[in-house]
Amino acid sequence: MRGDGQRPSPRISPFPLQCRHYAANRPRRDAPCPPSPEIPFRDLFWGLHVALLRPAHLYSGGLEGYAESVSDDVFPLYREETVATTVAMLRDVLLPRVIGKTFNSPEAIAAVNAPFKGNRMAKAVIEMAFWDLWSRSLNTPLSRLLGGTRESVPVGVSLGIQPSAEATVEIVARHVAQGYKRIKLKIKPGWEITPVSAVRAVFPDITMTVDANSAYTYADLKTFRRLDQFGLDYIEQPLAFDDIVDHAKLQAAIQTALCLDESIQSAADCRKALELRAARVINIKVGRVGGHAEARRVHDVAAAFDAPVWCGGMVESGIGRAHNIHLATLPNFSKPGDTSSASRYWDADIVNEPLETVDGMMPVPAGPGIGVTLNRAVLEKVTEAVEVLGP
Numbered sequence: 001m002r003g004d005g006q007r008p009s010p011r012i013s014p015f016p017l018q019c020r021h022y023a024a025n026r027p028r029r030d031a032p033c034p035p036s037p038e039i040p041f042r043d044l045f046w047g048l049h050v051a052l053l054r055p056a057h058l059y060s061g062g063l064e065g066y067a068e069s070v071s072d073d074v075f076p077l078y079r080e081e082t083v084a085t086t087v088a089m090l091r092d093v094l095l096p097r098v099i100g101k102t103f104n105s106p107e108a109i110a111a112v113n114a115p116f117k118g119n120r121m122a123k124a125v126i127e128m129a130f131w132d133l134w135s136r137s138l139n140t141p142l143s144r145l146l147g148g149t150r151e152s153v154p155v156g157v158s159l160g161i162q163p164s165a166e167a168t169v170e171i172v173a174r175h176v177a178q179g180y181k182r183i184k185l186k187i188k189p190g191w192e193i194t195p196v197s198a199v200r201a202v203f204p205d206i207t208m209t210v211d212a213n214s215a216y217t218y219a220d221l222k223t224f225r226r227l228d229q230f231g232l233d234y235i236e237q238p239l240a241f242d243d244i245v246d247h248a249k250l251q252a253a254i255q256t257a258l259c260l261d262e263s264i265q266s267a268a269d270c271r272k273a274l275e276l277r278a279a280r281v282i283n284i285k286v287g288r289v290g291g292h293a294e295a296r297r298v299h300d301v302a303a304a305f306d307a308p309v310w311c312g313g314m315v316e317s318g319i320g321r322a323h324n325i326h327l328a329t330l331p332n333f334s335k336p337g338d339t340s341s342a343s344r345y346w347d348a349d350i351v352n353e354p355l356e357t358v359d360g361m362m363p364v365p366a367g368p369g370i371g372v373t374l375n376r377a378v379l380e381k382v383t384e385a386v387e388v389l390g391p
């Protein structure tokens, strides 16, 4: 069942939106080994920002829909949006147009703010919370409304840059033993051949990828040709986020598939990239593309080009992670996603349900909506500030 039909409509009430700030990347205090560089992506500043959309009492009983912004904490290093820009957009532009109004589908609420350029992560907060609320009101798992059928999704792991090749092999070995279906190594100029060749020497057959987060240019072609020898499943976002043309040139010049992440903000971006043969694989992050409806359109466009997709992650709490897992149940998510165990990142999650992989598979949280409930005690403990938004 897809969520396009005319159905009873949850009402978004005048309740305020609460934005809670809390720090990301808290090392697990009970981790079996000392906090290690796997606590992710040390080359980047990652932060987390959770927004809770508090809707009205719907039907009988109060329901809430949850979403989480994936904008950067302070510095716009992934794309342009940060917590500050997201809060400003929600407060000044997006929320005043939806609070107190009634919408009968997630597409309808997204359409209200569609005329405004960019700011997809801010828009996604509202859209995704509505999907959660809507599916809870229909007593249906979000995955079913999106059109997904799986009960669990295959999961890979994304490993940050390690201090040495030995440390890279060690952390890979640990995660291979945990059953992850794909190992992704972050790379940067000058640190790609060494870690990849070291891992391949020990694990010749694992599914392995690398992610450059736009750190290279086409002038690095020689390096990418050298990477061809390692049988990588794909190379993720090697070049600039706004450069489809050089990605197309690079894809034509090497054998390994390219995967686009930062470059794809919409189904239109996806169509253009695949038409220009700038990649053969697409990473979908629901926050990056503005919500589930657009994520599903990206998925469908990629399928039309026979390009597999997979679900990326942004070091979310259990709220964003649950959204990602539900999305990843759609059929063209045929490569393992980045929805790895929450315990890799958190001392304690802000949801009650443990989101943990079993043999490289992440079970889809059962129950209506995104299938998780808030652990309010943990949420209170980690909250650093609360800002009430809305008219």
Ligand SMILES: [Mg+2]
Pocket: 211, 213, 236, 237, 261, 262, 283, 312
């Ligand atoms: Mg990436």
